[in-house]
Structure formats: C-alpha cells, structure tokens
Amino acid sequence: MTAKTIINANQKGGVGKTTSTSFEAIIASLPNEEFNNKCLLIDFDKQANATSIMGKTFDKGFPSTVISAVRDNDLKGAIVELTPNLHMIAGGGDMAKYGLYLELLYPFKNDTPQHVAEVTKQRTFHFSKMLDPLRDLYDYIWIDVGPSTDIKVDNAMVCADYFVIPQETKTYSFEGSLDIINVYLQTLIDDFGEDFKGEVLGLLPFLLQPKRDLHESIIAQTKEAFGENFTFNAIVNNQKRIDDYPEYGISVIDHHDRKVFALFADIFKELEERIELFESLGDIPENYTYKPRYLNGNKLTDSSRKLDLSTFKPKAGA
Template identity: 25%
Template sequence: MGVIIAVANQKGGVGKTTTTANLGASLATHGSRVLLVDMDPQGNLTAAFGQGAYEGPTIADALMDRKVRLPIVSVEERDGPALHLVPASLDLATGEASLMNKLGRELRLRDQLGGISDRYDFVLIDTPPSLGLLTINALVAADRVIIPTEARFFSLQGLQMLQESIEEILYLNPRLKLLGIVLSKYDRRLKEERTVGTYLREHWGNLVFKTEIGSNSKVLEAASVGVSIFSYSGAERAVGAYRELAEEVAARV
C-alpha cells in the first residue's frame, strides 16, 4: 500500500506545487511508482508537467460523482521522470462550491484514492492556498503532510494555524501525521530568512527537514516552460536538492 502525502500550506506562493512536482519527479526517477494529484483549481501542478492545455475529464468530475473514476494521465519526459498525474482545471473551483451540498463531502478524495493507492509507492497531493474543502479532502485522504514554507516572519503564524487545522482533521482521519516542514525557497543571503530558518529549527526540531531548497531561478524557469527540473539544463543544483529531500522523505515514511 502506497503512502499518501498531502503538501499543504494555506499561505500562497510558498512552494507547494513546486515541492509536489519536484519531489514527485525525484521519487519517480529513483524507480518509485508515483501518482501526483492536483487539488488546486489553479491547475499549476497540471501545467508544471506540460498538461496546461489538457481538456479531458479532471479531478472535479471524480469528486462530484462517486461513480466517475479518477482520471489519470501518464507523464513521460525524455530525460525526466515517468509518473502519473490526476489533472485539475478551473472547473474545480465550481466543483468545490457544489461539493458543499454533497453527502460525505470531506471524504470524496479519500474514497477515490482508496481503490488505487496500492498501485503506487507514493501519492502526492498538491493543495490550494486555503484551508477550504479541497485542502480538507486532501488532509482526510492523506497519511502524512509535508508543509513547505518560506523563511519569513509572516509565515510563522500560518504554520501554527495549519497545525491546529491538522489537529482538527484527526477527528476524521486519526492516522494523519506531520511528516515535516521544508524550507522551500530559502535565501540564505537575507538576514530575515536566516533568523527565521534558525528559529524554525529551534522551535520545530527534527520536524524541519535537513534539506533546504535554495531559492533558484532555474526552478522557476523549468516550471514556466512545463517541464520538471530533470529535463531542464542548468538546473543540476536544484536536482541535487530535491533528490536529497526525496531521500529524507523516503527514510521518514
């Protein structure tokens, strides 16, 4: 049975999608069977694997109608990973609103993944920047949570809030555990970032991954052309960082 990991932080732009994509790609290039699930109406994860123009059924269809199976797209990059992706598009925003009136609205993703997660070693779920129903679905479906964060003072309060939400979710999903916090766009040149980085390690101890993902323009460039860093020349340092993170994740689960 594969491990299901939600990547969550209600703060926007902290690196959730980038972490999901590159961690997933790293695990896949190591030979793990990986399924990535896009639970964000922005569809950034879908676009990150070159599926931005995808027009088939999306995750919204499967969340709305329990009889519809999760649509799964194969991603194959020449120099990069082979993995599977459940795509999302903007219709997930209306999907979330209609889900509000449905029975078992928090359990929809869990039930959909229940039938297929044993085909994978890792299922990674990207979530939107909110603590709404889509993120709740991801946390109810997951065994573990990874929290990507920036090393900024304003991020610290958000982490506390997220931890409280995780405790609430235990009511519906008692096996949920925090796998770790990752500094996902760490800029050591900035004093504020170094201070917050040190504080995080003191306050959260081993829950902060040893691996730090440095701020790196190649990460941004690769995402904007819709390929993983593994297929993007010049991104070797980023590849090294995400590989290290993948090793830590594999050792912790």
C-alpha cells in the same frame, strides 16, 4: 503495494508547495534503482499550476479534471501517463464548484448535532473513499492543494498519510506553519479522531529571496519551535531555473538544472527516511540528521551524476 499519500501543505500561497510536489513526484519516479517508484500526482488546486507545469514538461494534454472525474465516479479514467512510472490527474477551475457539489450530494436533513457531524464527515471523506481503489496501484500518491482551509482542501488533507510543510523563510510563513500544525491539523484531529491519520514529517525551508540575516533567524526560530529533527536538512534556494520552470516546463540544460534535481533527490530520500522512522519508531528521534547523498553543499556528487534525466533533456530543435 499500498501507496503512501503525501501533501506539501501550507495555508499561504507562493511558498513552494507546487514546486515541492512536482519535483518530489518526478524524483520518486526516476528509473534509477534507488527510486523507480510508481507515482500518481493529483492536482487538487483550482489554479492548476501543477497541471500546467507537468503538461509543459511532458508535452501532455489532460482530457479530464479531477472534479469532472469525481462527478463521473471514475478517477481511473482521468489518469494520464506522463512516464511509465509517473501518472497524473489534472486540476482545473471547476474545483471552485466542488464544495457546492458536496452540499448537494450530502444535504443536511436536520440540524441535530449527530446528523450534522455525520453529514460533515461524509462530505469531508468523499474524495478519500474514491481514492482508495487507486492506492494499491502506486507506491506514492502526491496531492497538490491550494492555500485555503475549506471543504475542498479538507477532502484532500484527510487522504494524506504524511505532510511536509514548505516554509518560506519569512516571519509570516513561520507563523503560518505554526497555525497549520497547531490549529488547522489539530481541528481535523479533533473533528475526526482516528479517521484522520496524517503525520507531519517536517518543515522544508524555502529561501525565495537573496539571503539575509532574517532568513537565518527564521530557520533558528523554526528549529526552536519544532525541533531540529523536524526541520529538513535541505534549504531550497531561489534559483532562477526554479522560477523559469512554470513558464517553460522542467528541463535539464546544464549543471544548474542538475543541481535542482540533486537537491530534490536529497529531499525525497530524507522524506523516505522520515517515513521509515515514523513507521518503525512512531516518531522522528531527536538526534535524527539526514546526510546528503546527491548535493554536498553546492557540489554534485557521483550519485547525482548517475541520475537518469534523459526524459528532461530538450528535444532536438526545441
């Protein structure tokens, strides 16, 4: 197997990147027959929010961060098993020093355009080269990135095969989606050509406040700008449980939690369908529509009730 590497990307913070990344990795790794993938989650954000929520969810500690592993030239040594199918490399505040580390590792020795371009590429693709030996160990790799566009984020972005753009249904977030696709990703294409291989699978709407007409308007603008086929079927609603997970970890207490898992089960299955379309047709057909299997409207389906969520049930006495 060769892992498909996925990044939920947006230059704006607080739009659902870490929530999407964490749940997509969890769902993909569930032991149910329709999932059951070997997955690796890498926290490449100095805020380390994915590390925090996964640590609380699985009651795990992380002896090493991704940057300390990079400095030790040993990513494998930093991998922590959360479940047999889901592994993680933690993030940490030392990510802030990664740019300086790359500058010292690959210094500019002269200012000729050719040399500058060569060193810039070495700096940008340093982590991607380190990640290569792990790609054959997993079906999927998720990288959680911060909301910036610097050499640290560039190092993660060039690893990706596919991007999902979580978009809060607000005007500024819509403009941010336009910017990340038309400016930031295009800059990476211009700079590195065929060495940058990432494709945008689509935009995933996040409705983070009570529903208003503006949200419907933003979704309509999104579909008009990018096409209905590039907008995910699901809309992630502002459910109180999603707000609580970062504080307490992800758990399944009642049907509200099951709805969150069902929602992201559909998101992951749509993600898989979109990848299959890209790999078979080279694009997402204009008439593509995902048909939900796990959450039909607001109702759980029989398929969702069969999801093995035993790992996420609160332990006795907790």
